[in-house]
Amino acid sequence: MKIRLISLLGFMLMTAVTQACSSPQTPQAQIPTTASPAGVSSDQGTLVIRANGEDFVRQGFTSKDGWKITFDNVYVTLAAVTAYQTEPPYDAQADAELKVKQQVSLDQPQTVDLAAGDATAEPVLVGEVTAPAGRYNALSWKMPKATTGEANGYALMLVGTATKGGQSLPFVLKVDEELGYQCGEFVGEQRKGTLKAGDKADLEATFHFDHLFGDAKTPPTDDLNKQALGFQPLANLAKDGKVDVDVATLKQSLSAEDFRKFQAILPSLGHVGEGHCKETTLAKN
Amino acid sequence: MSKQQIQWRRRWLSLGGRWALPGLLGVAIMGLAERSLAHGVVMQYQTTQAVSVQAKYDSGDPFANAQVTVYAPDSDQPWSKGTTDNNGVFTFTPDDSKPGTWQVKVRSAGHGDVANIPVSSGTQQLATVSGGNGYTPLQKGVMAASVIWGCVGTALFFLRRKA
Incomplete structure (x- = not known):
């Protein structure tokens, strides 16, 4: 009797185990795991803001109309420089709303010379700011008129020499139009703007002066060259072997079409690497 | 058996x-x-959602043969690299186990742009037909x-x- 009962219990146990073991063999739909969203850490690091005129400014270049241009100084004044963590990522070309999760700004306006240093110089330091860790995927800045220094009274001032066919023309181009740029993600060889706690990350305000003069290395049919002013219209304004012009002079002396081109180029000077920006100051005026 | x-x-x-x-x-x-x-x-199937990106110049001309770099969310390391075709098109299939904003960077000869593409965990599921x-x-x-x-x-x- 006892053996029979043990046998019965063993059989029931085996049956139960069999059923239990068969269950995991039933295929189950696999639900992908959800990654935790990127959060803003309370820890901080240092954001380094730089300004870059690229090799066009540091090494010179040839304009679309054949003038070899070199720069002694390229002064820009940057103010209200602000780095943002945005979500969704800000897209300047889509002109979408800037939805800010976090932002930090440099305190003081700063006039920098993009042509400082030699042909291989690093982009110019504008300032550093302590910031919460996170991904800074947008940058904005204003370009007011400088209040001191060589560029006093101008938001942008280009000083250099243009050479063509044995003719060499020193030039000074002074822009007192105040500008502002609002940009999204830096577009370049490397990503920028990922700040880890206790670490440094850099962002860059980039200026594309080939938009103004054109680039002989780019086909004449390229939009860049079709929209660029070139240097020849400025060379035509030379007096005593030198070009020294401001916006008022250009308005007065350039053809209506060339002045329109010049004005249309100003909003496109500001970039983040190769990423385009939205001009915010002229557009309001 | x-x-x-x-x-x-x-x-x-x-x-x-x-x-x-x-x-x-x-x-x-x-x-x-x-x-x-x-x-x-037992049959298993996967539905994957490929992302096709087309890059153009402002003029409408295709951004052909441009360098493409794809970044998964929360990583500065490229997830994939490639080039656009003659029509400026690049296609990839994001790993939806990494939901969030995927980024596609397209660059060539001083021009460039990024596209931010939201990918949710529901865009690809391993399902089973028994x-x-x-x-x-x-x-x-x-x-x-x-x-x-x-x-x-x-x-x-x-x-x-x-x-």
Whole structure:
């Protein structure tokens, strides 16, 4: 009797185990795991803001109309420089709303010379700011008129020499139009703007002066060259072997079409690497 | 025939003598379950959502043969690299186990742009179509009750008083 009962219990146990073991063999739909969203850490690091005129400014270049241009100084004044963590990522070309999760700004306006240093110089330091860790995927800045220094009274001032066919023309181009740029993600060889706690990350305000003069290395049919002013219209304004012009002079002396081109180029000077920006100051005026 | 079926058959052969009936009953139940699994056709399919990016100049001309770098969310390391085709098109399939904003960077000769593409965890799921070998809770309940009732009946058979 006892053996029979043990046998019965063993059989029931085996049956139960069999059923239990068969269950995991039933295929189950696999639900992908959800990654935790990127959060803003309370820890901080240092954001380094730089300004870059690229090799066009540091090494010179040839304009679309054949003038070899070199720069002694390229002064820009940057103010209200602000780095943002945005979500969704800000897209300047889509002109979408800037939805800010976090932002930090440099305190003081700063006039920098993009042509400082030699042909291989690093982009110019504008300032550093302590910031919460996170991904800074947008940058904005204003370009007011400088209040001191060589560029006093101008938001942008280009000083250099243009050479063509044995003719060499020193030039000074002074822009007192105040500008502002609002940009999204830096577009370049490397990503920028990922700040880890206790670490440094850099962002860059980039200026594309080939938009103004054109680039002989780019086909004449390229939009860049079709929209660029070139240097020849400025060379035509030379007096005593030198070009020294401001916006008022250009308005007065350039053809209506060339002045329109010049004005249309100003909003496109500001970039983040190769990423385009939205001009915010002229557009309001 | 699966390897698992062979193992079950070996176990049945080890039983015998006075335990032959309960052993046979147990193997029959186990074999039934296994046979159901063995005959079921299991098919898996994946629906993937490829992302196609087309890059153009402002003029509308295609951004052809440009360098493309794809970044998964929360990583500065490229997830994939490639080039656009002659129409400025690049296609990739994001790993939706990494939901968030994927970024595609396209660059060439001083021009460039990024596209930010939201990818949710629901865009790709590994789903399974079973060929009838899965059991509903009701079916499992009936099976368990049948087994228990069979056990009770068997016990009563052995415990019956002989006349």
